[in-house]
Amino acid sequence: MNVNQSKLFVFACLAMLLLPFQLQAEGPVVEKPHTFSAGTPARASEVNENFDRAYEHIQKLLDVVCKYHPTEAMCQTTEPQETWTNDFGMTFVLIQPGTFVMGSPEGETGRGSDEVQHNVTLTQKYYLQTTEVTQGQWKAVMGSNPSNFSSCGDDCPVEQVSWEDAQAFIEKLNLHENANRYRLPTEAQWEYAARAGSTTALANGNLVETNCSLDTNLNEMGWYCGNADSKTHQVAQKQPNAWGLYDMHGNVWEWCQDWYDSYPDISVTDPGGASSGSYRVVRGGSWYAYAQYCRSAER
Numbered sequence: 001m002n003v004n005q006s007k008l009f010v011f012a013c014l015a016m017l018l019l020p021f022q023l024q025a026e027g028p029v030v031e032k033p034h035t036f037s038a039g040t041p042a043r044a045s046e047v048n049e050n051f052d053r054a055y056e057h058i059q060k061l062l063d064v065v066c067k068y069h070p071t072e073a074m075c076q077t078t079e080p081q082e083t084w085t086n087d088f089g090m091t092f093v094l095i096q097p098g099t100f101v102m103g104s105p106e107g108e109t110g111r112g113s114d115e116v117q118h119n120v121t122l123t124q125k126y127y128l129q130t131t132e133v134t135q136g137q138w139k140a141v142m143g144s145n146p147s148n149f150s151s152c153g154d155d156c157p158v159e160q161v162s163w164e165d166a167q168a169f170i171e172k173l174n175l176h177e178n179a180n181r182y183r184l185p186t187e188a189q190w191e192y193a194a195r196a197g198s199t200t201a202l203a204n205g206n207l208v209e210t211n212c213s214l215d216t217n218l219n220e221m222g223w224y225c226g227n228a229d230s231k232t233h234q235v236a237q238k239q240p241n242a243w244g245l246y247d248m249h250g251n252v253w254e255w256c257q258d259w260y261d262s263y264p265d266i267s268v269t270d271p272g273g274a275s276s277g278s279y280r281v282v283r284g285g286s287w288y289a290y291a292q293y294c295r296s297a298e299r
Contacts, residue, residue: 080094080125083244084127086173086177087176087177088137088140088141089136089137090129090133091129091130091131092127092128092129092130093128093243094125094126095127095189095192097121097122097124098121098122098192099119099121100119100120100192100195100197101117101120101199102119102120102188102191102192102297103115103116103118103263103297104117104201104295104296104297105117108201108207108295108297109201109206109207109208109292110201110207110290110291110292110293110295110298111295111297112297112298112299114262114263115263115297115298115299116262116264116265118263118264118265118266118267118268119268120188120192120268120269120271121269121270122188122189122269122270123269126185128185130236130244130245130246131157131236131245131246131247132157132158132247132252133169134156134158134235135152135153135155135158136153136154136155137158138161138169141169141176142168142172145158146158146159146160146161146165147159148160149231149232152231152232152233152234153234155235156233156234156235157235157247157251157252159232161255163280166184166255170184183257184255184256184257185257186256186258186273187256187257187258187271187273187283187299188270188271190254190284191283191296193243193245193248194245194248194249194283194284194296195241195296196241196242196243196245198241198242200296201295201296201297203221203241203242203248204217204220204221204239204241205217207292207295209291210292211225211290211291211292212224212226212291213226214226214227215291218249218250218294221238221239221241221249222238222248222249222251222284222294223238223247223250223286223287224286224287224288224289224290224293224294225287225289225290226291228287228288230287230288231287232251232252232287233251235247235251248284248296249284249285249294249295249296250286250287250294251284252284252286253283253284253285253286254282255281255282256281256283257272257273257280258274258281259273259274259275259276259279259281260277260279260281261273261274261277281299283298283299285298
């Protein structure tokens with residue numbers, strides 16, 4: 001689903017992306033010196049060649065040390081932890097890179113015409129929050145609560161949040177940690193995580209119903225018009241997907257970083273969406289949405 005990002009979208013929410021400090025797991029790496037440019041070109045070239053030789057020697061020495069003394073602290077790998085929780089109680093799970101088929105097959109129940117299937121490869125690990133951002137987390141960061149369902153409580157998802165509001169929230173998170181760690185997921189990252197290795201309409205199987213009739217699989221995974229009683233619900237009350245993510249189907253819509261655009265019909269790597277557009281993408285469906293709008297491929 002695409003939404004005008006300058007409009008306050010009712011009951012929209014965001015899923016947060018955390019980029020880890022270090023992702024390499026091959027062992028310690030010596031930081032290479034900056035390029036020297038002062039003095040004459042010949043002198044600069046000589047110094048840089050010396051730097052390069054010194055860098056190579058140090059790296060080789062470190063490799064030898066770690067080969068025979070792998071338990072030394074400097075030889076430990078930097079594999080990121082599987083889950084991580086920040087100062088505001090937001091828990092993130094590590095999503096491994098991989099390739100998947102984005103979009104839906106032509107025979108999928110409730111399919112939209114803009115869900116052209118294509119192969120997508122994501123080359124980088126990333127962290128995604130295990131739940132939608134809650135009202136309590138939003139209040140802790142922003143100092144206010146825009147939610148229509150504020151009586152639902154701090155553990156319910158924040159809503160009445162525009163894409164710009166999401167950016168302001170992210171900016172404050174980054175300022176709090178004095179680092180550029182947080183952003184919205186791309187649409188490809190969102191669907192990859194929502195599917196969690198599945199190829200069906202939902203992370204736990206196929207969809208039978210398209211409207212507000214009770215769908216057995218969707219009822220296990222999320223809140224929609226067939227079971228939500230016309231309101232949002234506390235996060236993480238339904239079954240998580242295989243990667244530990246809750247409410248990827250239903251409860252509230254979730255913002256993505258991308259501008260809405262048509263899909264390519266070729267394989268792509270680390271897509272970031274269109275460079276401009278009229279609408280931002282929201283994903284996942286909501287408490288008031290028909291079942292078909294809660295599918296993994298719905299956009």
